[in-house]
Amino acid sequence: MADKPEVTFKYVFSYNYNPVYVNGAHGGVSPRGEIVVNFYLERPALPNSITHEINPNGTIGSETAQEPEDLKNSLVRFVSDGVILNYESARNIHHWLGERIKELEAIERAKANLQFGQEPSGGVTH
Numbered sequence: 716m717a718d719k720p721e722v723t724f725k726y727v728f729s730y731n732y733n734p735v736y737v738n739g740a741h742g743g744v745s746p747r748g749e750i751v752v753n754f755y756l757e758r759p760a761l762p763n764s765i766t767h768e769i770n771p772n773g774t775i776g777s778e779t780a781q782e783p784e785d786l787k788n789s790l791v792r793f794v795s796d797g798v799i800l801n802y803e804s805a806r807n808i809h810h811w812l813g814e815r816i817k818e819l820e821a822i823e824r825a826k827a828n829l830q831f832g833q834e835p836s837g838g839v840t841h
Contacts, residue, residue: 735795742797750805753797760789
């Protein structure tokens, strides 16, 4: 039996490679038929400014105003990066992500089994 042909992929990283945390994505299909995905970090909004009264002893007192006024009703979706994928690449990444999700689910099942006193095989420990 002959050996199967092989290929080795070398990974080259940009000098400024810096993974970022994201917890959401927004996008859609472009007019060219490509998938556009913009990744964001959703977080509470930060104020532009906060005004406090000054207590008689010179310390910072209660908050009297904030800008913007609707800060408590605001969330920020900070868009850090985006990608554009063709159909084939999107399908390949979808498959790859599905496999990683299966791995995580298996890890979570194993943790749950250990938490409830079961061996990873499903048997009860004694």
